[in-house]
Amino acid sequence: MSLLTYIFLLPMLTALLIVLIPRNYRFVIRSLALLATFASLILAVTAFCKFDTAAAARGFQFVQQITWASALGMSYHVGADGINIGLILMGAVVVFAATCVSYRVTTREKEFYILLLTMGGGILGAFASLDLFFFYFFHELALVPVFIMIGVWGRGENKNFAAFQITLYLSFGALLVLLGLIALYLQLPPPDRTLDIVTLTEYFKANPMAQAPQHLIFPVLLFGFGILVSLWPFHTWAPLGYASAPTGTAMIHAGVLKKFGLYGLIRIALPFMPDEARHWAVILSILCLGNILYCGLVAMRQRDLNMLIGNSSVAHMGFAFLGIASLSLIGITGTVVIMIAHGFLAALTYALSGYLRDELQTTDMDQMGGLLRKLPFIGTVMIMAMLAGCGLPGFAGFPGEILVFFGSWQRSEVIAVLAIWGALIIAGVYMFRAIRDIWHGPKEWTAIGDPLTLARKMPYCLLLGGLILFGCFPRLLTDKIKTNVAPVVRMVGAEAVQLSSVPKGWSAK
Amino acid sequence: MNFSSLTLEILVASLAMLLLVSDLWAGPRVRSRLGFVSMAGLFAILAISFNIAPCAPGSADSMLAQDGLALFFQRFFLVTAIFIVFMANLCADRIPMGIGEFHVIVLVALTGMMLAAAANDFVMVFVALELMSICFYVLVSFQRSRLCSLEAGVKYLILSALSASILVFGIALIFGSANETNFVRLNAAGAALDQNKVYWLGMLLVLFGLSFKIAAFPLQVWAPDVYQGAPTPVTAFLAIGSKAAGFVLVLRVLFLAMPRLALQWDKILMLAAGITILYGNLCAIPQRNLKRLLGYSSISNAGYLLLGVVAFSASGSAAVLYYLAGYLFTLAAAFLIIGLVMRDSEDIGTLAGLGRRSPFLAAALSLVMVSLAGIPPLAGFLGKFLLLRALIERGAVDCYCYWLAGVALVGVVISLYYYFAVIRVMYWAKDPPDLSPIAVPAGVRIPLAVCMAAMLYLGIFPRAVLASAMDAVKSLNF
Numbered sequence: 001m002s003l004l005t006y007i008f009l010l011p012m013l014t015a016l017l018i019v020l021i022p023r024n025y026r027f028v029i030r031s032l033a034l035l036a037t038f039a040s041l042i043l044a045v046t047a048f049c050k051f052d053t054a055a056a057a058r059g060f061q062f063v064q065q066i067t068w069a070s071a072l073g074m075s076y077h078v079g080a081d082g083i084n085i086g087l088i089l090m091g092a093v094v095v096f097a098a099t100c101v102s103y104r105v106t107t108r109e110k111e112f113y114i115l116l117l118t119m120g121g122g123i124l125g126a127f128a129s130l131d132l133f134f135f136y137f138f139h140e141l142a143l144v145p146v147f148i149m150i151g152v153w154g155r156g157e158n159k160n161f162a163a164f165q166i167t168l169y170l171s172f173g174a175l176l177v178l179l180g181l182i183a184l185y186l187q188l189p190p191p192d193r194t195l196d197i198v199t200l201t202e203y204f205k206a207n208p209m210a211q212a213p214q215h216l217i218f219p220v221l222l223f224g225f226g227i228l229v230s231l232w233p234f235h236t237w238a239p240l241g242y243a244s245a246p247t248g249t250a251m252i253h254a255g256v257l258k259k260f261g262l263y264g265l266i267r268i269a270l271p272f273m274p275d276e277a278r279h280w281a282v283i284l285s286i287l288c289l290g291n292i293l294y295c296g297l298v299a300m301r302q303r304d305l306n307m308l309i310g311n312s313s314v315a316h317m318g319f320a321f322l323g324i325a326s327l328s329l330i331g332i333t334g335t336v337v338i339m340i341a342h343g344f345l346a347a348l349t350y351a352l353s354g355y356l357r358d359e360l361q362t363t364d365m366d367q368m369g370g371l372l373r374k375l376p377f378i379g380t381v382m383i384m385a386m387l388a389g390c391g392l393p394g395f396a397g398f399p400g401e402i403l404v405f406f407g408s409w410q411r412s413e414v415i416a417v418l419a420i421w422g423a424l425i426i427a428g429v430y431m432f433r434a435i436r437d438i439w440h441g442p443k444e445w446t447a448i449g450d451p452l453t454l455a456r457k458m459p460y461c462l463l464l465g466g467l468i469l470f471g472c473f474p475r476l477l478t479d480k481i482k483t484n485v486a487p488v489v490r491m492v493g494a495e496a497v498q499l500s501s502v503p504k505g506w507s508a509k
Numbered sequence: 510m511n512f513s514s515l516t517l518e519i520l521v522a523s524l525a526m527l528l529l530v531s532d533l534w535a536g537p538r539v540r541s542r543l544g545f546v547s548m549a550g551l552f553a554i555l556a557i558s559f560n561i562a563p564c565a566p567g568s569a570d571s572m573l574a575q576d577g578l579a580l581f582f583q584r585f586f587l588v589t590a591i592f593i594v595f596m597a598n599l600c601a602d603r604i605p606m607g608i609g610e611f612h613v614i615v616l617v618a619l620t621g622m623m624l625a626a627a628a629n630d631f632v633m634v635f636v637a638l639e640l641m642s643i644c645f646y647v648l649v650s651f652q653r654s655r656l657c658s659l660e661a662g663v664k665y666l667i668l669s670a671l672s673a674s675i676l677v678f679g680i681a682l683i684f685g686s687a688n689e690t691n692f693v694r695l696n697a698a699g700a701a702l703d704q705n706k707v708y709w710l711g712m713l714l715v716l717f718g719l720s721f722k723i724a725a726f727p728l729q730v731w732a733p734d735v736y737q738g739a740p741t742p743v744t745a746f747l748a749i750g751s752k753a754a755g756f757v758l759v760l761r762v763l764f765l766a767m768p769r770l771a772l773q774w775d776k777i778l779m780l781a782a783g784i785t786i787l788y789g790n791l792c793a794i795p796q797r798n799l800k801r802l803l804g805y806s807s808i809s810n811a812g813y814l815l816l817g818v819v820a821f822s823a824s825g826s827a828a829v830l831y832y833l834a835g836y837l838f839t840l841a842a843a844f845l846i847i848g849l850v851m852r853d854s855e856d857i858g859t860l861a862g863l864g865r866r867s868p869f870l871a872a873a874l875s876l877v878m879v880s881l882a883g884i885p886p887l888a889g890f891l892g893k894f895l896l897l898r899a900l901i902e903r904g905a906v907d908c909y910c911y912w913l914a915g916v917a918l919v920g921v922v923i924s925l926y927y928y929f930a931v932i933r934v935m936y937w938a939k940d941p942p943d944l945s946p947i948a949v950p951a952g953v954r955i956p957l958a959v960c961m962a963a964m965l966y967l968g969i970f971p972r973a974v975l976a977s978a979m980d981a982v983k984s985l986n987f
Contacts, residue, residue, distance in 0.1 A: 069975055072895075072971070111868075137890075144879060175921055
């Protein structure tokens with residue numbers, strides 16, 4: 001058995017186990033959930049450390065393949081390369097942190113942890129899968145719990161609407177992806193039809209796809225995946241959905257589940273359909289300006305903390321798309337770094353805003369102010385997270401964003417300048433305003449306080465630690481990522497920019 | 510005369526006779542146990558069916574084709590009947606008189622379905638369908654004291670008779686123009702027949718009549734009314750058995766009797782599939798009665814199943830079989846729960862708070878809804894995946910298939926809305942009126958657990974059933 005199988009199977013099997021436990025054994029249920037996600041985190045860290053960067057170019061590691069249904073060319077196939085190993089690590093950290101901060105859930109805990117573990121295991125499985133069927137299957141498996149979790153444990157006036165909106169919107173995107181994936185699979189002649197991503201990559205490398213099918217499939221996949229990642233103008237589900245969701249759900253969804261679409265674009269859409277990828281890159285780079293500028297400006301107007309974070313998270317996805325649209329080695333490497341950095345960042349900000357919501361019973365920033373005196377720990381972490389959100393050096397977002405800007409500069413200076421403006425000025429404005437409104441000011445509070453024990457503080461530290469670790473040592477990621485992004489860029493055929501042309505410190509070789 | 514190809518039908522019919530006689534002679538104690546006798550007998554026949562090899566493929570001079578396709582569907586109907594008899598036992602207190610007759614009529618209808626599965630001749634098609642329909646006239650209005658059951662019975666009687674007359678008119682035209690009713694000989698009669706306008710009209714009318722059985726456009730309007738009014742076990746039997754019987758006949762007529770003509774009519778079939786999907790899904794949105802909602806959902810599912818038919822390929826027909834297998838367990842679980850929980854009213858509102866009243870039932874009904882919506886890891890997802898795969902494969906020949914796939918996609922998104930609304934009511938409806946726990950007898954837990962396990966199995970491990978479905982459709986011509 002591969003390490004990766006254990007990483008996502010552990011949470012899922014624990015979910016099954018919890019089904020059998022009577023609901024009044026609340027301590028047992030929570031401990032089991034914590035244990036399972038912690039074990040999967042340890043395994044993910046082990047996998048990340050054992051990952052052989054030098055051998056990454058030779059193919060996938062931790063591979064396991066079992067024939068599932070040969071009539072369909074379906075096999076259970078997992079494996080990791082430089083692109084998904086970091087995502088799996090990030091996912092495992094976020095799932096564990098989300099389980100940790102869910103201690104405030106007191107109603108129907110049994111169902112909550114079953115759904116949370118299914119969701120976490122599902123998305124980790126999607127990142128580990130190298131078979132189109134399981135790739136889709138695991139993602140969709142992670143999607144349904146979101147609906148029930150928002151409905152049952154969600155908060156706010158509009159939770160009903162939010163639950164339906166997020167489910168219908170995302171299911172529509174996922175179904176578009178399904179159509180696209182099936183169409184891709186049918187491009188092969190009947191005897192060699194397979195759903196195996198590795199074999200498909202080899203096949204399309206040797207026999208590039210004809211123009212006509214590319215013309216049909218690429219937009220379907222682009223917009224399908226785009227809806228899942230809240231590409232402007234298909235982003236409206238995100239802020240309200242996250243604002244209504246319980247903390248753990250919002251953390252896993254915004255942090256991990258959303259990255260599935262970007263991962264799919266890099267892993268499948270770009271290398272298999274290079275001609276259309278070059279054609280659509282221009283449109284994509286304009287749409288992602290919508291994310292960066294439009295959603296950034298919307299975030300500036302928000303008076304609700306959750307809506308601000310939601311819009312800023314949508315805006316951040318714009319940078320990830322910008323890197324993909326640059327079609328260059330440096331840009332796409334930057335995208336993967338952003339995906340990982342934003343995973344930590346989004347999970348951290350939702351965890352913190354969830355804590356504030358539980359303490360203050362509101363997320364309205366007009367009613368906050370002066371909180372730093374009472375909440376020194378939460379306040380410090382949140383100020384750091386918000387600085388990380390502006391792309392401050394030292395946090396993982398910075399190397400990602402700067403790589404993306406280098407990449408997109410090669411394509412179009414105008415778009416790069418606009419995006420940088422969005423990143424530095426707009427994000428700076430709303431983040432600093434939020435810091436001022438929430439943490440400073442004369443208002444006095446009673447009866448609120450920081451998490452008391454070290455264990456309760458640990459999930460925040462863990463996520464912040466991830467941001468700082470990869471912010472100070474981005475080579476831990478970039479060395480792995482660029483090795484495996486290089487073949488993708490070669491297949492796309494756009495002129496590759498060598499990573500070595502980037503200033504030392506971000507990468508050198 | 511070769512009886513070997515009729516073994517299963519003869520066994521089922523004898524079981525029915527046995528029940529009928531013992532209902533006359535036995536005392537009340539035995540009479541109340543007749544359902545268990547019927548179930549035991551059906552289990553035995555199911556076991557026997559696994560020892561029968563497909564023996565007689567359809568030939569030019571046989572009315573029955575005991576091939577792989579027939580055997581697949583006969584097992585399907587036997588499993589369905591076991592669930593139906595079980596549900597009838599569960600609801601026996603609501604059927605005031607003649608529960609023994611009820612079981613007998615179910616078995617006779619089952620015989621009709623099993624004959625339909627093997628039909629190789631238009632005469633046999635009509636005989637099998639009439640055997641089924643006449644049983645259903647009685648079954649639908651079995652709760653004689655309930656007005657809406659009688660109303661449903663009358664509606665079903667009139668519309669079914671109408672569709673049967675259309676069908677038999679079509680058969681008459683076919684016989685008049687080709688002088689044949691045997692599928693193999695009709696197919697062999699060659700291209701000359703395909704030009705004959707009378708023959709065309711006959712085939713068209715036959716398909717028209719069959720669309721009643723599968724509850725697809727243009728004869729789908731009966732489904733919601735009848736589903737709502739009929740006793741719950743009968744609704745389940747209609748939704749699973751009758752629909753599957755319709756589909757096996759559609760497959761046989763299209764791909765054995767008229768494979769060339771079917772290809773010419775692909776646009777008509779695609780149009781019917783698209784309209785059926787949209788009609789079923791759009792009309793289901795405002796429904797408040799769960800059985801009525803499932804009636805509309807059954808229409809939309811007929812549309813999805815037609816996608817596999819219009820793919821005109823072995824993989825498409827195998828997908829139809831696979832989807833039906835998943836549909837069987839999904840709907841069986843749904844109607845078991847309806848029979849148990851919604852005893853007085855079938856309004857979705859009565860499900861409010863089910864998540865607290867009985868977490869097991871709520872979880873089972875959620876799985877049903879999620880499976881019907883086509884979401885992994887359940888049977889409905891894999892079924893839809895296979896259907897869409899077959900349809901898009903066909904898209905290489907006929908680009909309208911992409912549009913149809915788009916329609917199906919829109920339909921699935923609409924259906925998520927009303928299926929998930931049921932889940933919403935169970936878990937977070939405001940002010941549930943009744944929060945008393947529901948006791949679930951162990952006898953109900955077991956079949957429900959079987960259904961849930963089967964839904965998961967079909968959704969995760971497709972290999973075995975898909976292989977048998979692929980095997981079964983080998984007897985069709987594409």
